[in-house]
Amino acid sequence: MTIRYDASNVGAFVVRGIAYSQKGDNDRAISDYSAAIRLDPKSSLGYIGRGRSHLFAGSAAKAEADFAEASKRDPDDAYNVLWADIAARRGRRPSRLVQTSSPIDMAVWPAPVIKMFMGEMTPDALLAAADNADSTRKKTHVCEAIFFSGELALTKGSTDEAARLFRLAANDCPRNADEWSAASSELKALGVVP
DSSP states (O other): OOOOOSGGGHHHHHHHHHHHHHTTOHHHHHHHHHHHHHHOTTOSHHHHHHHHHHHHTTOHHHHHHHHHHHHHHOTTOHHHHHHHHHHHHHTTOOOOHHHHTTTSOTTSTTHHHHHHHTTSSOHHHHHHHTOOSSHHHHHHHHHHHHHHHHHHHHHTTOHHHHHHHHHHHHHHSOTTSHHHHHHHHHHHHHTOOO
């Protein structure tokens, strides 16, 4: 699909980047996210998508730079902070979550995920915190709890546990969830069949 290169098509580049990412085609995803960034450098969407594609392609430094840019543009987005921390840890740099999470509302989801990465909560406690009276929110939170527990396991070098959790996320998360495509990408990067 050809997309005309103008500012009115930023969203089309992001959506196509997501589609390429879900197929595991990180190079094309990076290209489309880069186009979206050139057209709208103030938006965090292109940076977060490109950062994830760089991370799944094995380039933690490029991913960390993109997540840092996404956080500058949207400092209240807890997911930008989480992804930046994951990329830093993959690049063997220390966590800066204590500093970068200060603008985040730690009373609402996904604050428990951040607390798990800061060592204040176990993955089991995170899964318990995912409980919600609203069944749709509960499903989303459980999906995120499983996926981000896999990311934490991976940053700690526990690849078998990470693969188990990513497999759970790939099987249980809705296919339109970021965590489903991210879990599938992580499994491919680990050389594991979903």
